[in-house]
Amino acid sequence: MQIYRCPWHETWKENRGLEFGKYFCREIDEALVRGFNPDLVLEVNSTRTNGGECCDFIFRDAGLSFFKFLGLAFKKKVRPGKAVVMPWEYHCGHLYQTMGQSLRRELGERADGIMDHALKDAQAFFDDGQITTIKAYANTDFETLP
Numbered sequence: 518m519q520i521y522r523c524p525w526h527e528t529w530k531e532n533r534g535l536e537f538g539k540y541f542c543r544e545i546d547e548a549l550v551r552g553f554n555p556d557l558v559l560e561v562n563s564t565r566t567n568g569g570e571c572c573d574f575i576f577r578d579a580g581l582s583f584f585k586f587l588g589l590a591f592k593k594k595v596r597p598g599k600a601v602v603m604p605w606e607y608h609c610g611h612l613y614q615t616m617g618q619s620l621r622r623e624l625g626e627r628a629d630g631i632m633d634h635a636l637k638d639a640q641a642f643f644d645d646g647q648i649t650t651i652k653a654y655a656n657t658d659f660e661t662l663p
Contacts (some may be wrong), residue, residue, distance in 0.1 A: 520572040524568060526565040528605060533642050538566040541612065546574065610654025617655075 526564035529538030542564040550559040563569025613632070620628035636648060643651070 518574045518576070520565075520574070521570070523565050526572075529566055533568055539564070540573050541573070542566040546572075550576075607654065609643075609647075610651045610657060611659045613651050614655060614657065614659065623661070624626045 525538065525542065526535075527543075529535045543561070546561055547559050548559050560575040561579060562573040562575065564572045613635070616635070617628060617632045617648070620631055624631070639651070640648060
């Protein structure tokens, strides 16, 4: 699957966050696929945030034939159903919370200083209101959709 128009890439670029986006994009798609089905293997050959012409993905042993893929694409394009798009700050809050949890597991209390430093660095990209909004997601349950 090759994706030439990626909303994540555009948003990272628009918010002057491509430096952060390249780390996010290196891991997120494989992690999401693993989370939905640990038996499904996704290979990420390139992402736009990491300088690729496109986001290039290969699903291994997914049983997704060309015709089945066309059927899914048709349903999504022609009969899309309901969709939920969360605001950019929601995704930033989720990323901030997830990184903080991972760092705390590995580093204990030292993670708090690292996360504080990350927020100071983020002020180059976000205004005070956006930083406050990102912090407000600290106790959000991201395991379920709102």
